[in-house]
Amino acid sequence: MYYRGVMAGQFGHGIMEEDLWRKGPWTAEEDRLLIEYVRVHGEGRWNSVARLAGLRRNGKSCRLRWVNYLRPDLKRGQITPQEESIILDLHARWGNRWSTIARNLPGRTDNEIKNYWRTHFKKKAKNPSDAAEKAKNRFLRKQLFHQQQQQLQQVQQQQQQQLQFNLDMKDVVSLFEENNINNHRVPYISQTRQEMFNMCPNTTEEQSYFMFNGNSSVQDSSANDVLWDDGLWNLDDVHGNFSVANATNKTGLYNLVTPNYC
DNA sequence: AATCATCGCAACCGCGAGCCC
DNA sequence: AGGGCTCGCGGTTGCGATGAT
Known part of the structure; x- marks a missing residue:
């Protein structure tokens, strides 16, 4: 052209x-x-x-x-709820001074903010009940999808680390058994419950202890029940403070998030 | 499945401010 | 002083993607 x-x-x-x-x-x-x-x-x-x-x-x-x-310092991806609230706040204060607003959002451009505002909020004034609601829900759906992708990645990463950790621990356990059988002790093997906990930073003390002792069936699900039963998918939460993994039900979530302790 | 409507965003346009000669 | 140039800003457009019917 x-x-x-x-x-x-x-x-x-x-x-x-x-x-x-x-x-x-x-x-x-x-x-x-x-x-x-x-x-x-x-x-x-x-x-x-x-x-x-x-x-x-x-x-x-x-x-x-x-x-x-x-520009290399540009931030890619969706506007976060925090950024959104900053935009709302600053626009209320300064109006359409996009470049000024952009200076308060590192990595975001005036064009991006301007487009975002026009897409998500301008219509609110015209038709507050309908268009804005649709836009909000669309935004939240996209954001949720994005978060799910991120969490899935994290979980996969955790699983990989866990796998490696388990492999390492197998060596330790065999060494431990070998030393018990032979009635020898090496310093590394003399784990107290507390020491085991220290080796496994993402678990509770109880969990790490059970893991080392071959019992990983204990799951305190009460806290998670609250999450699910209180309507995790309530899209009226405009700030979208979700904490869900990519799972279709509670069991699926456990399988993803807690493949094992650690 | 096809068509139409709407959205999202990159890119363009016009204008004005600041600088230099 | 003023004319030309550069840059930055805000508004607008164009078009592919997506959703609704």
């Missing part, structure tokens, strides 16, 4: 010639050129980018692409 623009003063001679500026979505190659240009020359002097970087984009377009998309 091109448009015919005027290159004014590009070569120090006033209006020299017409040229074709590229417009529309940026390609990966254009991004690469721009990133390389900024790496070498730093930010600023955007109008020389086209000349120096071999890009057929005007300075404005280059600056926008860098600021809104390529």
